[in-house]
Amino acid sequence: MTQRGKSDKKVRLGVKWSKYLGVNMMSQNRMPEDKLMSELDYLREQVSEYDAIFNSSPVMFWCKDTHNRLLRINDAAAKFEGKKSQELIGKLGQDLYPKEQADAFYQDDLEVIKSGKAKIGIVELHTAPGSKHTHWLNVCKVPKLDENGIVNGIIALAVDISEQKNSEIELVQARTLLDTILNGIYDPIFVKDEEHRYLVLNENMCDMMRHPRAELLGKSDYDFFPKEQADIFWKHDDKVLHSDTADRNEEHFTREGETRILSTIKSSFINPITGKRNLVGSIRDITDRKKAEEELHQLRNYLTNIINSMPSIMIGVNGDGTVTQWNTEASRVTGVSNEKAIGQSLATAFPRLAPDMQNVYQAITTQREVVINKRMYQQNNKKAYENITIYPLVAMGEEGAVIRVDDVSERVQIEEMMIQTDKMLSVGGLAAGMAHEINNPLAGMMQTADVMTNRLSLANLPANQAAAEDIGTSMEVIHAFMEQRGILRMLRDIHASGERVAEIVDNMLSFSRKSDTTKTRQNINELLDNTIAISSSEYDLKKQYDFKSISVTRDYGRNIPSILCEEVKIQQVFLNLFRNGAEAMHEAGVEQPTFVIRSHYDAKHASVVIVIEDNGPGMDKEISKRIFEPFFTTKSVGAGTGLGLSVSYFIITENHGGEMTVESELGKGTRFCIQLPCDNNNGEQL
Amino acid sequence: MNTILILDDEYVVRQSFVDYFEDRLWRVVQAETGEQALELLETEQPEVAIVDIRLPGIDGDVFIREAIGRKKALAFVICSGSPSYGVPDDLQNQVSVSKHFFRKPVTNFNELEQDALRIMKKSA
Numbered sequence: 001m002t003q004r005g006k007s008d009k010k011v012r013l014g015v016k017w018s019k020y021l022g023v024n025m026m027s028q029n030r031m032p033e034d035k036l037m038s039e040l041d042y043l044r045e046q047v048s049e050y051d052a053i054f055n056s057s058p059v060m061f062w063c064k065d066t067h068n069r070l071l072r073i074n075d076a077a078a079k080f081e082g083k084k085s086q087e088l089i090g091k092l093g094q095d096l097y098p099k100e101q102a103d104a105f106y107q108d109d110l111e112v113i114k115s116g117k118a119k120i121g122i123v124e125l126h127t128a129p130g131s132k133h134t135h136w137l138n139v140c141k142v143p144k145l146d147e148n149g150i151v152n153g154i155i156a157l158a159v160d161i162s163e164q165k166n167s168e169i170e171l172v173q174a175r176t177l178l179d180t181i182l183n184g185i186y187d188p189i190f191v192k193d194e195e196h197r198y199l200v201l202n203e204n205m206c207d208m209m210r211h212p213r214a215e216l217l218g219k220s221d222y223d224f225f226p227k228e229q230a231d232i233f234w235k236h237d238d239k240v241l242h243s244d245t246a247d248r249n250e251e252h253f254t255r256e257g258e259t260r261i262l263s264t265i266k267s268s269f270i271n272p273i274t275g276k277r278n279l280v281g282s283i284r285d286i287t288d289r290k291k292a293e294e295e296l297h298q299l300r301n302y303l304t305n306i307i308n309s310m311p312s313i314m315i316g317v318n319g320d321g322t323v324t325q326w327n328t329e330a331s332r333v334t335g336v337s338n339e340k341a342i343g344q345s346l347a348t349a350f351p352r353l354a355p356d357m358q359n360v361y362q363a364i365t366t367q368r369e370v371v372i373n374k375r376m377y378q379q380n381n382k383k384a385y386e387n388i389t390i391y392p393l394v395a396m397g398e399e400g401a402v403i404r405v406d407d408v409s410e411r412v413q414i415e416e417m418m419i420q421t422d423k424m425l426s427v428g429g430l431a432a433g434m435a436h437e438i439n440n441p442l443a444g445m446m447q448t449a450d451v452m453t454n455r456l457s458l459a460n461l462p463a464n465q466a467a468a469e470d471i472g473t474s475m476e477v478i479h480a481f482m483e484q485r486g487i488l489r490m491l492r493d494i495h496a497s498g499e500r501v502a503e504i505v506d507n508m509l510s511f512s513r514k515s516d517t518t519k520t521r522q523n524i525n526e527l528l529d530n531t532i533a534i535s536s537s538e539y540d541l542k543k544q545y546d547f548k549s550i551s552v553t554r555d556y557g558r559n560i561p562s563i564l565c566e567e568v569k570i571q572q573v574f575l576n577l578f579r580n581g582a583e584a585m586h587e588a589g590v591e592q593p594t595f596v597i598r599s600h601y602d603a604k605h606a607s608v609v610i611v612i613e614d615n616g617p618g619m620d621k622e623i624s625k626r627i628f629e630p631f632f633t634t635k636s637v638g639a640g641t642g643l644g645l646s647v648s649y650f651i652i653t654e655n656h657g658g659e660m661t662v663e664s665e666l667g668k669g670t671r672f673c674i675q676l677p678c679d680n681n682n683g684e685q686l
Numbered sequence: 687m688n689t690i691l692i693l694d695d696e697y698v699v700r701q702s703f704v705d706y707f708e709d710r711l712w713r714v715v716q717a718e719t720g721e722q723a724l725e726l727l728e729t730e731q732p733e734v735a736i737v738d739i740r741l742p743g744i745d746g747d748v749f750i751r752e753a754i755g756r757k758k759a760l761a762f763v764i765c766s767g768s769p770s771y772g773v774p775d776d777l778q779n780q781v782s783v784s785k786h787f788f789r790k791p792v793t794n795f796n797e798l799e800q801d802a803l804r805i806m807k808k809s810a
Contacts, residue, residue: 435767435768436766436768438767439769439790440699440790441696441698443696443698443767443792444696445791446792447703447791447795448698448701448705450706450795451795454706454709454795455705455709461709463709498791502791502793509769
């Protein structure tokens with residue numbers, strides 16, 4: 001039987017039944033019995049058919065009268081209530097359900113009863129009494145009419161739509177969850193279709209676009225961005241839409257004059273509904289991160305620059321002595337590049353510091369800096385000095401240390417010089433106090449010896465002649481005796497020795513900051529010429545050299561400003577250098593002894609530089625280092641006081657605030673260099 | 687015969703000057719302090735004096751100023767063992783004071799004598 005046929009039958013049944021019942025009950029007209037019987041049979045057949053349909057239908061049916069009394073209920077409905085239909089028929093709503101629920105149902109019934117209109121699509125939550133399960137029912141209530149068309153109850157049909165309803169709920173829940181998640185994500189997220197139109201946007205995306213979602217959906221970037229910007233977005237979208245590779249891109253996004261850097265990730269997926277390739281993207285504003293990165297980078301550069309600008313060697317090491325920092329000075333001194341040094345052990349990268357690992361450990365364990373001052377080492381066969389400071393690092397959990405190495409060779413040298421100067425000064429102070437005491441007895445000795453010489457040798461001295469005659473001899477005889485016995489020589493020796501003592505006292509007195517003479521403006525070239533002239537006139541048999549045999553090359557600078565100095569003292573310095581050089585060249589038997597004398601103005605240091613160079617025997621480093629020390633002499637005992645150069649040094653550095661250095665190499669001559677400041681009063685003020 | 691005054695507190699030194707100048711046929715008078723020398727000038731009229739600076743009592747330069755103040759016709763040559771002394775500024779300009787300052791020990795008596803003669807003539 002087809003659906004169609006069945007429904008036809010139902011319709012017919014309805015008409016026939018009512019008509020028959022009506023006839024039967026309302027009219028006294030009688031039908032012929034056979035016809036009646038056959039109608040009755042037909043009717044029975046129909047009723048049982050109807051009952052079968054009524055009870056086997058999955059759709060729930062029930063009828064109630066106007067008083068909420070259940071008249072009929074099919075099996076499906078009874079089963080739904082967990083009862084048999086017989087148990088239910090005749091019961092009132094309130095007998096079956098809790099009052100509240102029963103009232104709610106009855107309310108619907110009454111509405112239908114009163115209005116006489118069907119109420120369909122009532123979706124209600126229905127809990128069968130005694131059951132824990134709750135079901136969704138889609139109920140349809142239609143008015144039940146009596147033969148006169150008067151409403152005398154309701155007929156209800158209900159379908160259990162729990163499954164559908166639950167799916168719907170799940171869908172809504174899933175959708176809500178998705179929205180919640182999408183909106184809860186800090187990053188803007190969007191989905192675009194194959195035509196680059198927005199399908200999904202989370203709230204942050206809408207915020208970023210500054211449009212409500214409704215305005216954005218279905219639109220593309222060209223509707224919201226300038227063309228150039230949209231072009232870029234479009235291009236990247238395309239890349240993703242036409243392949244299944246993800247696209248990661250940093251885009252600059254300018255709005256209201258502020259440029260933000262956005263990192264977008266786009267990937268594609270096949271839309272299950274349209275079957276087209278769509279894209280899902282998320283955007284992260286990385287401007288702040290970029291800025292922080294840039295700042296970090298700059299800070300790191302800045303720090304590196306600072307460390308590299310240090311004149312000190314700065315080396316970072318970790319707890320096991322591996323190099324972690326290596327500045328430019330470290331590279332310069334060791335010749336090991338930064339790249340090579342980092343990661344190596346300190347001992348490998350800087351062998352000189354290998355023994356200091358002990359100190360590094362000490363600094364780390366005690367958390368106190370370790371300082372080693374003026375440590376000596378050999379460099380190119382020269383003594384050099386360095387200060388080493390090891391600072392423990394207090395980084396989080398990371399133990400290590402920073403080693404700072406400073407070359408203090410120059411300072412040590414200066415300190416040594418200062419000690420020398422101090423020595424000279426104390427000698428000077430001592431001499432000043434002693435000079436008078438020494439000079440007087442010395443004068444007594446020398447002057448007396450001189451008078452003795454006169455009296456023993458001068459034949460034409462009247463007193464001599466008279467005395468000689470008195471004792472019956474002659475000056476000739478006395479002189480002959482004196483010569484023969486070497487008395488006159490001895491007297492000369494007394495005189496010479498006395499002169500040396502006087503010279504020493506004189507020189508020692510030069511080591512004094514007090515100065516008798518005042519400074520005057522002098523032209524250094526003239527002063528040099530004068531001194532050369534004085535030297536040339538010196539021919540001293542005793543000192544055994546002839547200045548005139550030395551050739552002098554002058555190379556004077558022009559326009560040298562005059563300098564304020566003590567003429568006599570500067571002359572003393574020059575004279576001393578000429579004498580020393582001449583003696584040295586003479587002693588060494590230099591064939592063509594030559595002085596080269598240069599002068600020039602050093603604008604940078606505002607000073608006049610005088611260089612006096614000889615081609616004498618020179619000296620080795622050890623001697624040239626000590627040459628300015630008082631009482632240091634290379635001359636044989638008796639030939640020099642050992643004070644000349646230290647006096648010269650003192651005059652230049654202390655009295656005139658200048659500098660005096662020597663350069664020499666054995667066999668290659670000696671060069672003295674004097675630098676005198678043009679605008680000096682320093683010497684006096686010290 | 688010229689007369690020379692030797693003013694020096696150190697006996698040996700003074701004596702060496704005395705001996706030298708006597709040999710050179712000077713008439714020599716001597717004093718060991720400035721006060722003595724001034725007293726001496728009351729009775730003696732030396733033409734020139736060799737004057738030590740650092741002395742017990744008044745110093746040599748004080749003596750010179752005093753002598754000049756008393757209008758004595760006397761020339762002076764300063765000779766001192768104290769290197770920090772020089773011819774004082776006010777005496778530099780005095781005609782009767784030699785600008786040449788002699789240091790003790792005097793290594794060349796002849797120079798000293800010549801200077802004495804020169805200043806003596808100059809101031810006369």
